[in-house]
Amino acid sequence: MELKNKKWTEDEFFKAREEVLNQWPTGKGVNLEEAAEYLRKVPEHKSFPFKLKKAKEQGITLAQPRAGVALIEDHINLLKYLQDEGEADLLPTTIDSYTRQNRYKECEIGLEESRKAGRSMLNGFPAVNHGVEGCRKVFEAIDLPLQARHGTPDARLLSEIIHAAGWTSNEGGAISYNIPYAKNVSLEKSILDWQYCDRLVGLYEEMGISLNREPFGPLTGTLVPPSISNAIAIIEGLLAAEQGVKNITLGYGQCGNLIQDVAAMKALEEQANEYFKEYGYDVELTTVFHQWMGGFPQDEAKAFGVISWGSATAALAGATKVIVKTPHEAVGIPTKEANAAGIKATKQTLNLLRGQRLPMPKELEEEIKLIKMETKCILDKVFEVGKGDLAVGVVKAFEMGILDIPFAPSKFNAGKVLPARDNNGAVRILEFGNLPFTKEIKDFHRSLLEERARYEKRKIGFQMVVDDINAVGKGFLVGRPN
Numbered sequence: 163m164e165l166k167n168k169k170w171t172e173d174e175f176f177k178a179r180e181e182v183l184n185q186w187p188t189g190k191g192v193n194l195e196e197a198a199e200y201l202r203k204v205p206e207h208k209s210f211p212f213k214l215k216k217a218k219e220q221g222i223t224l225a226q227p228r229a230g231v232a233l234i235e236d237h238i239n240l241l242k243y244l245q246d247e248g249e250a251d252l253l254p255t256t257i258d259s260y261t262r263q264n265r266y267k268e269c270e271i272g273l274e275e276s277r278k279a280g281r282s283m284l285n286g287f288p289a290v291n292h293g294v295e296g297c298r299k300v301f302e303a304i305d306l307p308l309q310a311r312h313g314t315p316d317a318r319l320l321s322e323i324i325h326a327a328g329w330t331s332n333e334g335g336a337i338s339y340n341i342p343y344a345k346n347v348s349l350e351k352s353i354l355d356w357q358y359c360d361r362l363v364g365l366y367e368e369m370g371i372s373l374n375r376e377p378f379g380p381l382t383g384t385l386v387p388p389s390i391s392n393a394i395a396i397i398e399g400l401l402a403a404e405q406g407v408k409n410i411t412l413g414y415g416q417c418g419n420l421i422q423d424v425a426a427m428k429a430l431e432e433q434a435n436e437y438f439k440e441y442g443y444d445v446e447l448t449t450v451f452h453q454w455m456g457g458f459p460q461d462e463a464k465a466f467g468v469i470s471w472g473s474a475t476a477a478l479a480g481a482t483k484v485i486v487k488t489p490h491e492a493v494g495i496p497t498k499e500a501n502a503a504g505i506k507a508t509k510q511t512l513n514l515l516r517g518q519r520l521p522m523p524k525e526l527e528e529e530i531k532l533i534k535m536e537t538k539c540i541l542d543k544v545f546e547v548g549k550g551d552l553a554v555g556v557v558k559a560f561e562m563g564i565l566d567i568p569f570a571p572s573k574f575n576a577g578k579v580l581p582a583r584d585n586n587g588a589v590r591i592l593e594f595g596n597l598p599f600t601k602e603i604k605d606f607h608r609s610l611l612e613e614r615a616r617y618e619k620r621k622i623g624f625q626m627v628v629d630d631i632n633a634v635g636k637g638f639l640v641g642r643p644n
C-alpha cells in the first residue's frame with residue numbers, strides 16, 4: 163500500500179484486516195459488529211472519552227498509574243487494588259514486552275511459567291494471547307475506564323482485541339512507539355500499521371462509538387527538548403485525525419523546570435488545536451503529563467519527592483491527566499502496594515493544588531513563544547520535505563535529521579541532537595544536528611548553556627549531558643560538576 167496521509171477506504175482497511183486477524187488464533191475472536199454492540203453498552207463512567215471530557219470541563223487533573231501482570235486473575239486483583247486502595251481515576255493495562263514485538267509464542271511460554279511459578283514471569287499483560295474473552299474478563303471486573311499502554315510498532319491485532327474488549331483508549335503512535343522502542347522497524351511500516359489502528363477507531367467513531375487515542379509523549383524520556391516531543395505529538399495527532407479519530411490526548415514527559423514544563427503543556431495544547439483547526443479536523447483534545455521518565459532515586463522517600471513534584475507540575479499546567487510513577491521505579495516492576503502509594507501521593511498533591519494555576523509571568527510567556535516557534539520550524543520543514551504530505555514528510559524528515567529524538571535506539575533516527583540543561587534546569591540544545599531552527603533560536607540556546615558553563619566554571623560539553631542524565635537519580639535536577 164502506498165504511503166500517504168490519506169484516510170483509508172473501507173476496502174483498503176478490510177483487505178488488510180484479514181491478514182491482521184490471522185496473526186494469532188485469538189484474532190478469530192474479533193467480530194466488528196459484535197464488538198460495536200459490546201462497546202455501545204460501556205457505561206459513561208467506564209468510558210475514557212467521557213471521563214476525560216468531564217475532567218477537562220471541571221478543570222481537574224486525573225491520576226492514572228501503569229500496571230500489568232501476566233495472568234488474568236492476578237491482573238484483575240492488581241487493577242482492583244489500584245482502583246479501590248490506590249484511588250486511581252483511570253486504569254491502564256501495561257502490555258508485556260513480547261507482545262510489543264508480536265512474539266506471541268514467547269508469551270504462551272511466559273504464561274505457562276507464570277502459572278508454574280505462581281507469579282508474573284512477564285513484565286506486563288499479554289492481551290493478544292488472552293484474547294477478547296480474557297480482556298473482557300478484566301474490563302468487567304473493574305469499575306473505571308481501561309486503556310492499553312505499551313510500546314508496539316505493529317499494534318494492529320492488539321488494538322483490535324483490546325477495543326473489542328471494551329477498552330476505550332489505546333496509547334501509541336507510528337513514531338512514538340517505533341523510534342524510542344525499536345531498532346529496525348521502518349517508519350513506512352509503522353506509519354501504515356498505526357494508520358490501521360487509527361482507521362479502526364475511525365470505523366468505531368462512524369458507528370457512533372467514541373474511543374480515545376493517546377500518542378506517547380515522552381519518547382525516550384531522556385532530556386527530550388519540548389519542541390521535539392510537541393512536534394511529534396502534533397504529527398501523530400494529525401495522522402490519527404486523518405483516519406477518523408476524534409478523541410485525542412496529547413502528552414509530554416516532565417523535564418523538571420517548572421516554567422518550561424508548564425510552558426510545554428500550554429504550547430502543546432494551543433498549537434495542536436491550531437493545527438487541527440487549520441487542517442479541518444473536529445477533535446476533542448485533552449492533555450497528559452508524564453511524571454519524570456528518567457532515572458529515579460533508589461530511596462523511596464526521595465522517589466516520592468520526584469512523584470510529588472511531577473504531580474504539582476501537572477496540576478499547575480492544567481493537564482487533564484497525569485501518569486503516575488511509583489517508589490519502586492528505580493528497581494523494577496512495582497508491587498501493588500508501591501503502585502497504590504504512588505497514586506495516593508499524586509492525588510494528595512493534586513487535591514492540594516486543585517483549582518490553582520501558575521500566573522502568566524513574562525518568563526512563562528516567552529518560554530511558550532519559544533517552544534511554539536521551534537515546533538513550527540520543525541513542522542513547516544516536515545510538510546515541506548513531504549511536499550505537503552505529512553506521512554511522506556515524516557519518513558524524509560527522519561532520513562534528513564529534521565526529526566531527531568535524543569538517545570533513541572532506532573537505526574532510522576539520526577541521533578545527532580544533544581540536549582543539556584541550562585542553569586535553571588530547563589532542557590536546552592547543545593548539538594542541533596539538522597534541526598531546522600533559525601540562527602536566533604540556536605544562539606539563544608547557546609547563550610543559556612554558556613551562562614551555565616560560566617557558573618560551573620567548566621566548558622560546555624558532553625560531560626554536562628552525562629551529568630544531567632544522572633542528576634535526578636542522585637537527588638538533583640542539574641548535573642553539577644563534582
Ligand SMILES: CCC[C@H]1O[C@@H](n2cnc3c(N)ncnc32)[C@H](O)[C@@H]1O
Binds near residue numbers: 228256286487
Ligand atoms: C514508557 C513507560 C515506562 C515506565 O512504565 C512503567 N512500567 C512498565 N511496565 C510496568 C508494569 N508492568 N507495571 C507498572 N509499571 C510499569 C515503569 O515505571 C517504566 O519506567
